[in-house]
Amino acid sequence: MLHDGQAAWVVDPGDAKPVLQALAANGLELRGILVTHHHPDHTGGVSELRDATGAAVFGPYREAMPEPLRRVAQDETIAVLGLSFQVIEVPGHTAGHIAYFCPAMDGAPLLFCGDTLFSGGCGRLFEGTPAQMLASLETLAALPGDTRVCCTHEYTLSNLKFATAVEPDNATLVAYQRHCLDLRAAGLPTLPSTISQERAINPFLRSAHATVVASAQRYSAAQTASEGVFAALRSWKNQF
16 A cells, blocks of 8 residues: 555555555545456455545556456556556566556655566466566566565565575575565565565576576576576476
């Protein structure tokens, strides 16, 4: 949820109840809903929230969505609480998945990336191809390093177990895993991450690095090209 003390927007509300509770507890009016893709854990609360509040709904141009809504595509912008969010198409997890990027909020960029990029990982390829997902992740990895990565699941610790299997000698990754373990032990979230952090520790953003290539080849004799390495990593993670 984003809010200014009066108006609020939410991203990917899979369940209306906690959103309605937060609105009531903070005296907020829901003005808008941003949806990244069609999966029910991201859309399940949309209709109830729209009906209860009259909030405007924005979602991907190419996916089945709870109607009515405004469909948005690559490079369109949405005004949110005086900020401008740019739509980035990131197919792979689903065929029409999108992300929302704000160049500056409270001194740093902000990214809502749904299930495309997680801290230490990425989403499964339910509808897209490895080439699509790799291109989508490369697009996100090219955003400014201080971009805050707001993904929609706290999968960080399980992702980092896999990442350390891929790159056991990555000192930055080992330190980040220790940091995230401490956060979760204290009942705190590991998110948001940053793009610079993910470039340093996320194997799915590092498919051109020699250590990642070597691990992927040991797993499945993958090609040295980034797409083949990425496909091997995703297959390995699916079974990890």
